[in-house]
Amino acid sequence: MKITAAEQTQARELAFLINLAGEGIPEYLWSALAEAGESPLDVGARRAAREEGGFSYHNARVCLDDSGELMGMVIAYRQPDPYDLDALSEYPDIVRPLVQLEAEAPGSWYINAIATDARFRGQGVATALMKDTEGSAREAGCRQMSLIVASQNRGARRLYEQLGYRGTHARPVVPYPGSPHGGDWVLMLKPL
Ligand SMILES: CC(C)(COP(=O)(O)OP(=O)(O)OC[C@H]1O[C@@H](n2cnc3c(N)ncnc32)[C@H](O)[C@@H]1OP(=O)(O)O)[C@@H](O)C(=O)NCCC(=O)NCCS
Numbered sequence: 001m002k003i004t005a006a007e008q009t010q011a012r013e014l015a016f017l018i019n020l021a022g023e024g025i026p027e028y029l030w031s032a033l034a035e036a037g038e039s040p041l042d043v044g045a046r047r048a049a050r051e052e053g054g055f056s057y058h059n060a061r062v063c064l065d066d067s068g069e070l071m072g073m074v075i076a077y078r079q080p081d082p083y084d085l086d087a088l089s090e091y092p093d094i095v096r097p098l099v100q101l102e103a104e105a106p107g108s109w110y111i112n113a114i115a116t117d118a119r120f121r122g123q124g125v126a127t128a129l130m131k132d133t134e135g136s137a138r139e140a141g142c143r144q145m146s147l148i149v150a151s152q153n154r155g156a157r158r159l160y161e162q163l164g165y166r167g168t169h170a171r172p173v174v175p176y177p178g179s180p181h182g183g184d185w186v187l188m189l190k191p192l
Pocket residue numbers: 020021022072114115116117120121122123124125126127128148149150153154155156158159160162
């Protein structure tokens with residue numbers, strides 16, 4: 001397998017994986033943005049294909065198998081420093097705890113989304129993508145990694161703990177339609 005920069009043509013696959021990583025929050029938000037005849041995934045694909053924005057394909061790295069099939073992806077970028085919370089009240093209430101946690105790690109390299117297609121799990125894809133994005137962080141001169149995980153997402157937490165990430169802050173999940181669990185959102189950090 002190989003890890004490389006994502007291409008715009010992969011926007012739909014990226015959107016599908018972004019929604020898995022975001023525990024259904026993206027699909028819920030995209031459904032509110034859908035125009036006539038558009039599915040939530042159509043909206044996600046449209047947004048992933050944009051040149052700007054956190055979920056742009058520009059911020060994505062993909063893991064491909066030997067035949068070019070997309071096995072998994074990571075979306076990561078540097079957080080602003082200082083992190084401005086002035087617009088917090090304008091975010092949907094389900095997103096607000098995530099924004100507040102992001103603000104605890106200004107200037108860090110933030111892993112916004114990581115997911116492996118279900119067919120390729122347990123083969124080290126996510127581990128390889130995490131190491132790849134840590135390399136990008138170092139190249140960008142970042143000294144800290146950050147990510148947010150649901151406290152009840154045990155598989156993902158185990159992955160991050162194995163790689164040296166530690167929980168530092170937590171905020172309760174605000175329930176949303178289709179939310180798989182309650183519990184907390186947990187900010188995990190790792191010094192580089
Ligand atoms: C979490 C996820 C990204 C892991 O991807 P993966 O490519 O299967 O991960 P890896 O093969 O690199 O596994 C690395 C380690 O993660 C842990 N892990 C991954 N999935 C696990 C699971 N379901 N249960 C327990 N541990 C798990 C294990 O410790 C594993 O190491 P091991 O195999 O030596 O025990 C994948 O399950 C996924 O896409 N889940 C849905 C989206 C998601 O939850 N993303 C994270 C949101 S914060």
